[in-house]
Amino acid sequence: MASRRQVLGSAAGLLAGATLGLPRTARAQQKRGGVLTAILNPEPPLLVLGLNQQAPTQLVAGKIYQGLLRYDFDLKPLPSLAKSWTVSPDGLTYTFTLQDGVKWHDGAPFTADDVVFSCTKFLPEVHPRARASFDRCESITAPNASTVVFKLKDVFEPFLYAFLPAGAPMMPKHIYDGTDYRANPKNATPIGTGPFKFKEWVRGSHITLVRNDDYWKPGRPFLDGVTYRVIPDAAARALAIETGQVDLAQGNDVEAFDVQRLAALPHVELHKRGYETVAPISWIEINHRTAPFGDKRFRQAMMHAIDRDFIVKNIFFGLGRPASGPINTATRFHDAKAVKRYPYDLKKAEALLEEMGLKPGAGGIRARIKMMVLPYGEVWVRQAEYVKQALRRVGIDVTLESNDAGGWVKRIGDWDYETSFDFVSQFMDPAMGVARTYISSNIRKGVPFTNTMGYVNKRVDELFEQAPKQTDAAKAQAMYSELQAILTEEVPVVWLTELEFPVLINRKFRNVNIDANGPNSEFDEAHLA
Amino acid sequence: MGGRLGFIAQRLVKAVFVILGIIVLNFLLIRLAPGDPALVLAGEAGAADPKFVDDLRREFGLDLPLWRQLLIYMQGILSFDLGFSYRQKQPILDLILARLPQTILLTGTALTFAIVVGVSLGAMAARHVGSWWDSAITTLALLVYAMPQFWLGLMLVLLFSVQLGWLPTFGMNTINSGFAGLEHALDVGRHLILPSLTLGLFFMAVYARLTRASMLEVADLDFVRTGRAKGLPEGRIQRRYILRNALLPVVTYAGLQAGYLVGGSILIETVFAWPGIGRLAFEAVLVRDYNLLLGIFIVASVLVIAFNLLTDILYTVVDPRIEMGT
Numbered sequence: 001m002a003s004r005r006q007v008l009g010s011a012a013g014l015l016a017g018a019t020l021g022l023p024r025t026a027r028a029q030q031k032r033g034g035v036l037t038a039i040l041n042p043e044p045p046l047l048v049l050g051l052n053q054q055a056p057t058q059l060v061a062g063k064i065y066q067g068l069l070r071y072d073f074d075l076k077p078l079p080s081l082a083k084s085w086t087v088s089p090d091g092l093t094y095t096f097t098l099q100d101g102v103k104w105h106d107g108a109p110f111t112a113d114d115v116v117f118s119c120t121k122f123l124p125e126v127h128p129r130a131r132a133s134f135d136r137c138e139s140i141t142a143p144n145a146s147t148v149v150f151k152l153k154d155v156f157e158p159f160l161y162a163f164l165p166a167g168a169p170m171m172p173k174h175i176y177d178g179t180d181y182r183a184n185p186k187n188a189t190p191i192g193t194g195p196f197k198f199k200e201w202v203r204g205s206h207i208t209l210v211r212n213d214d215y216w217k218p219g220r221p222f223l224d225g226v227t228y229r230v231i232p233d234a235a236a237r238a239l240a241i242e243t244g245q246v247d248l249a250q251g252n253d254v255e256a257f258d259v260q261r262l263a264a265l266p267h268v269e270l271h272k273r274g275y276e277t278v279a280p281i282s283w284i285e286i287n288h289r290t291a292p293f294g295d296k297r298f299r300q301a302m303m304h305a306i307d308r309d310f311i312v313k314n315i316f317f318g319l320g321r322p323a324s325g326p327i328n329t330a331t332r333f334h335d336a337k338a339v340k341r342y343p344y345d346l347k348k349a350e351a352l353l354e355e356m357g358l359k360p361g362a363g364g365i366r367a368r369i370k371m372m373v374l375p376y377g378e379v380w381v382r383q384a385e386y387v388k389q390a391l392r393r394v395g396i397d398v399t400l401e402s403n404d405a406g407g408w409v410k411r412i413g414d415w416d417y418e419t420s421f422d423f424v425s426q427f428m429d430p431a432m433g434v435a436r437t438y439i440s441s442n443i444r445k446g447v448p449f450t451n452t453m454g455y456v457n458k459r460v461d462e463l464f465e466q467a468p469k470q471t472d473a474a475k476a477q478a479m480y481s482e483l484q485a486i487l488t489e490e491v492p493v494v495w496l497t498e499l500e501f502p503v504l505i506n507r508k509f510r511n512v513n514i515d516a517n518g519p520n521s522e523f524d525e526a527h528l529a
Numbered sequence: 530m531g532g533r534l535g536f537i538a539q540r541l542v543k544a545v546f547v548i549l550g551i552i553v554l555n556f557l558l559i560r561l562a563p564g565d566p567a568l569v570l571a572g573e574a575g576a577a578d579p580k581f582v583d584d585l586r587r588e589f590g591l592d593l594p595l596w597r598q599l600l601i602y603m604q605g606i607l608s609f610d611l612g613f614s615y616r617q618k619q620p621i622l623d624l625i626l627a628r629l630p631q632t633i634l635l636t637g638t639a640l641t642f643a644i645v646v647g648v649s650l651g652a653m654a655a656r657h658v659g660s661w662w663d664s665a666i667t668t669l670a671l672l673v674y675a676m677p678q679f680w681l682g683l684m685l686v687l688l689f690s691v692q693l694g695w696l697p698t699f700g701m702n703t704i705n706s707g708f709a710g711l712e713h714a715l716d717v718g719r720h721l722i723l724p725s726l727t728l729g730l731f732f733m734a735v736y737a738r739l740t741r742a743s744m745l746e747v748a749d750l751d752f753v754r755t756g757r758a759k760g761l762p763e764g765r766i767q768r769r770y771i772l773r774n775a776l777l778p779v780v781t782y783a784g785l786q787a788g789y790l791v792g793g794s795i796l797i798e799t800v801f802a803w804p805g806i807g808r809l810a811f812e813a814v815l816v817r818d819y820n821l822l823l824g825i826f827i828v829a830s831v832l833v834i835a836f837n838l839l840t841d842i843l844y845t846v847v848d849p850r851i852e853m854g855t
Contacts, residue, residue, distance in 0.1 A: 002650045023748030035705055042812065045570075045667050046618035054573035128581040180589055185616055203617075203627055206704050227704050229800045235683060243691060404815045406564030409572035447579050 011347040026170045030222045036509055036529040038248035038519070039237050040207065040228035047190045048173040049169040049515075050118070051182060055251060055520075058166045060228055062520040063209050064105075065192035067165040068115070071516040073273050074426050075105040075332060075495040077160050078515070081110070081170055081193060082284075092527055093153040098146045100202020102187065102216040104172050105191045105198075112142030126181055133162035133367070155469045156330070157476060158429035164277055164517065167427065168345065173199055195221035195524035197476075211500035222527035233376075238262060247506035250274075250519040256317045256379050259502045262344075272319065279328040282423035284371070284387070284494040287415060288454045292367055293452045299491035303342035304349035305394045306387060311497055315383045317504060322394060326434055329499070332428045333480035340488040351395045358395070366395035372412070372420035375405045381420060381498070387421075419422035423499060425451060429517075431468040432479060438492060439464050472495070533845075537838065544834045551830045552606065552823065556599055559819055563609045564816045565591055566615040568705040584602030601821070611824040616816055625806065629828070630803035631701060634717075636794065638725040644783060648776075650733070651740025655775075656767055658745060666737060674734035682727040682800045689723060696723055699802035728794055739782060741777035750774075759764065766843035776847055784840025788833040 007091040040059065048053055049061035054114065059094060082096040102110040119140050123130035139151045144393065170193065173187050173188055180273060190198050193216070196209035210225040210454065231237045238258045240246040244267060254262060263270035293297045298373070308322035321329065325339035358366040369416075371387070388398040411417050426433035436442050436449065440456040467479040467482035468471055503513050511525040567585035586592045590601065605612050611621035654666040658796040669805065673681075692696040701720050703710070708716050748771050756766050806825060813821040843852045 037704070052570070054570075126581075126584075128578045131578070131580075182618070202804065203624065204631075204808060205701060205802075225705070229700060229704070229802070230804070231699055232799045232808060233699075233802065236686075236699045236802055238802060239686065239691065243698060246700065267726065316637055403563070403814055405572060406562060406569045408564075409568050410564035413568060444579055447582060484815075516831060 002286050032222050032527075033082060033224050034222075034228055034509070035225045036223055036248060036512070036523070036526060037227045037246045038406060039246050039250070039253045040230050041232060041242065041253055041529070043203065043230045043239065046187055047201070048171075049166060049173045049190075050122055050194075051187065053127070053129070053166045058520040060168075060192065060207055061192075062165055062210070062517065063195075063196040063226055063522050064190050064194045064198055065165055065169040065171075065196050066522060067170065068098075070162040070521070071161075071162065071164065071277060071370070071428065071517050072122045073195070074514055075161075075276060075330075077163075080163075083098060083114075083487045084162075084391065085160075087160075091157065092152045094152070094159060096148045099216050099224055099529070100146070103214050104193060105212060106172075106173050106175075107214070108172065109261050109277060110172075111145040111171070112148045113145070114170055114173045115148045115175055116140050116142050118171045119168060122171045122181055123168060125170075129383055129432075130162070130168050130257060133168065144433060149195045149205075153234065155471055156431070156470050157468050157473075159432050161332075161428045162431060164427075165522075166277075166517075173503065194522050195343040196223075196522075199225070217524055221522075221524040223523065226523060234258075241265075241504055241506075243270060247509055248519065249502075249504040250364055250457040250510065251501045252377055254378075254504060256315070257318065258276060259317060259504070261377075262504055263502070266425055267507050269505050269507050271505065271513045271518075272500050274503050274513045274516070274521075276330045276516035277428055277501075277520075278425040279330040280423045280425045280499045281326075281328050281495055282383075282497045282499055283323070284496065285412070285422045286453055287418055288492070289415065290418065291351075292356065292358065293369075293418065295356055296490050298320055298358075298367075301352040301496045302341065302391065303346045304397070305396070305493055306353070306390050306494065306496065307344040308496055309344070311383060311386060315379060315386060316497065316499075320410045320500040320516065321498040325484050325495060326438065327430055327480065327484060327496045328426050332429045332479055333502075335477070335481040335484050338481040338484040338488075340485065342365045342488075342491075353396075360395050364395050365397045366376050366447065368397045368399065370399045370418040371400055372401045372403060372408060372417050374421040374423070375383040375403055375473060379386050394463075409448045412452050413446050413450075415445060415452060415454065422493075430467075430483075431464070435464040453492055455490075457486065457490065460486055533842075535841075540838050540841075544831075544838075547834065548827065548830055549798070551826060552603070553599070555823055555826045556602065556819075559597075559814075559817075559822055560595070562814075562817065564817055564836070565589075566819065567591065569614070569816045583609055602820075605706075605708045606827070611827065612820040614818055614821045616818050617821075621820055623826055625828050626803060628809050631803065632798070632807065635721065635725055635805060636728065637802055638721055639729035640731040640732060640783070640786060640853040642725060643736055645778070646729075647733040647736025647781060648740045651737040652744060652767070654737065655739045655744035655748070655771075658741075663741075668739070670732075670734040670737040673730045678730075678731055678794075678796055678802050680725060681730065682797065685723050685727055696720075698723075701804055724797050724803050727795045727800075735782070735796060736779060739773060739779055740772075743778050744771050747775045763765070773847070777844070778841055780840060780847055784830065784836055786842070787836035787840075788829070792829055 005108045028392045040056055042056055044052065044054065044057040044060060047057060047061045047064065049057060049065040062122060065328060068080060070078040070080045072078055081099055083099045085094060096114060104110055119134050124134055134153050136148050136156050138153045141149050143149060172191050172219055175191055176184060187422050195212050195215045199208045201207045207228040208225060211221055211223065215221060231240055232254050237249060239254050241254065241262050242247050243263060252432045262268050285294045286299060287292045312320050312322055314316065322342065327334045353366050360366050371384065373384040384400050386401055391398050412420055424433065437451055438449060438455055441461065442451045443454055445451045447494050463479045463483045467476050468474040503519055505512050508529050510527055510529050511524060513519065514525055515521055566589060567582050571582050590598060602612065605770060614621055614624055617624060628831060650666050654663045655661050688696050689696045697720055702716050706716065753766060753770050756770050758794045792807060797803065798805040798808045810825045813825065
């Protein structure tokens with residue numbers, strides 16, 4: 001579909017250097033000054049975004065490092081370090097033109113060489129997702145200081161979604177080239193191109209970032225700085241928002257049951273957008289290798305036996321949407337019509353179990369299963385307790401198993417489990433974050449977030465392989481629709497919730513949460529009200 | 530005095546073996562927990578491939594056989610090198626030294642408060658045993674002793690920070706304030722009040738009860754009766770005869786507690802976001818940062834041994850009848 005590409009390219013041209021892509025209010029004269037204080041929990045291990053992409057790292061490092069592109073709430077690519085881009089009609093050549101006058105925080109100029117270094121050397125060495133993206137390239141070259149050309153081996157239509165700051169952060173060649181990236185002493189003082197510079201990190205206490213006066217976007221940023229406070233206790237975090245000691249909470253900072261109470265405070269504003277780049281779905285992961293989990297009727301019965309509306313309303317207090325299938329509604333190619341629905345229906349669930357020959361025994365129990373609880377906070381424990389009760393109603397007796405994070409990830413990776421709660425990010429396109437869970441080539445023992453269930457379906461493999469190679473969007477959509485139909489029929493995992501996270505912002509700040517990367521974004525448009 | 534030096538030397542030799550035992554035991558124990566730092570990092574990144582996990586293991590030296598890992602670690606210890614944190618890419622010693630002073634400030638303040646107020650209250654109760662004072666102090670001590678610390682902490686926060694707005698709810702200082710010198714010290718002091726009070730109240734109760742019981746026991750002894758028979762003033766009897774002799778169990782307990790000085794209080798440090806070493810250790814367990822955890826254990830055990838030695842020496846000061854035996 002060449003037309004959509006052209007639209008993308010020309011839109012980018014229009015946006016270049018202009019303020020069209022910015023929220024309306026940002027065009028007026030803004031107040032300069034002010035320091036935004038935000039919650040940081042847990043504390044990140046380091047701030048070099050190329051080396052570590054866990055959530056708290058992205059939060060802080062997203063102000064320091066940048067990618068070539070940003071994405072709006074509907075996942076349309078926007079200029080960042082690249083001011084415009086074109087895609088050749090055959091879908092194989094991506095040409096990016098870089099912004100003018102961009103400098104690293106140490107004063108060195110940012111050029112196309114840095115992009116080539118990042119995408120051919122640094123990231124493929126240390127960043128698994130970026131390695132997958134740039135392995136698709138036959139060559140990455142810089143014909144001049146402000147142009148970078150990516151030539152692909154095969155068509156990969158979602159290639160433009162590889163340039164998120166966390167997906168492919170631009171790293172300074174003059175600091176890292178020829179060094180051991182992970183052991184470089186400069187990792188303690190991160191150098192990026194972003195609107196805020198690293199100033200100080202007092203471990204266990206806070207991280208301060210200050211305005212980059214040489215930032216490439218004229219007149220930006222408005223804020224003097226951003227300060228992150230490490231607050232490990234959930235009640236203390238809620239209090240900090242309530243008393244105005246901090247201005248921003250996000251993600252899992254505040255317990256779900258506290259969100260509405262805080263949002264009702266006069267000085268606090270609640271946003272539910274800003275996580276479209278990750279759009280995670282939570283599910284019950286099932287190890288197909290053992291009985292009765294290999295039988296799809298058992299998995300379908302679980303889908304019918306769990307009330308997903310109840311989970312959204314009573315466990316997540318309205319944050320999130322019931323999940324209907326493998327592709328999040330916020331991710332590209334979701335098709336609501338293609339998915340097979342599993343309404344909450346105990347009769348149907350029991351009928352399926354009956355059909356399998358699982359008759360109720362003593363105490364009405366048809367089957368006993370084990371389920372690992374997610375070790376990432378209270379809300380997951382409450383969800384597990386609900387699911388245990390719900391499944392008991394159709395005669396499935398669940399024994400919940402607790403692990404800490406290290407133990408959980410080890411057992412999932414080693415296939416040492418029966419069932420487990422899990423949630424996995426989708427990264428905007430099914431080829432980025434959905435395929436990995438279901439394709440049989442990604443069954444790798446010892447590695448978490450692969451096809452740990454051991455699910456194998458040749459047609460599913462083929463469709464996930466072919467869909468991203470389509471330059472015609474209609475063809476790609478047809479393939480993804482077929483995929484959603486097959487997967488929702490076979491239920492490789494029991495989907496529960498499309499997760500939404502709250503962003504709570506003190507009303508004295510404006511334009512903080514403005515794109516699909518939400519609180520992880522650079523904040524170069526944020527300003528005092 | 531030669532006896533005293535010999536005693537100390539002997540204790541130090543013993544300490545070396547204790548620390549050696551602690552290292553080997555902990556080295557093996559923490560590796561028994563499922564998962565390793567590479568897997569935890571992979572899990573947090575939400576994406577991983579075999580190369581990523583293998584690279585990290587090689588970088589961390591986790592691909593070597595266990596005995597070689599231990600040997601390498603021991604070699605480091607001999608040159609006072611506690612190694613690098615897998616996660617934070619920082620020397621372990623730097624990480625620990627950055628957190629230790631805050632913990633000592635917090636627990637030191639709490640312990641001083643607890644001993645001074647606790648011993649005074651206990652002495653007061655013992656002197657007026659059976660009186661209204663005694664009942665009030667005993668009840669208060671029991672109440673504070675029984676309260677869960679995190680709950681007490683939250684209640685203090687609700688009262689002094691949310692309702693009255695006098696004190697900050699978390700952290701150790703005001704960031705970006707530009708405070709220096711005395712202003713900075715006062716700022717830290719304001720932040721210190723609630724966490725040290727929460728931590729100290731519990732210990733205060735312990736010392737009050739301990740002092741009261743111990744004093745009542747000593748008050749029945751012959752030399753007290755003799756003192757009274759000689760017609761010494763009551764205040765002098767209470768302070769010099771009873772309290773001083775009753776302090777021995779208090780010193781013993783305080784010596785044991787000094788371990789807290791370095792272990793930190795995970796609970797209080799978490800509730801008040803205090804950047805101490807307790808939280809550092811707790812987080813190191815969760816992410817399997819083996820080197821960091823071992824480093825904290827070693828520093829803590831060295832300091833605990835030192836405190837115990839100090840307590841033994843203090844005995845002879847408090848009670849000259851005790852000799853340094855071996």
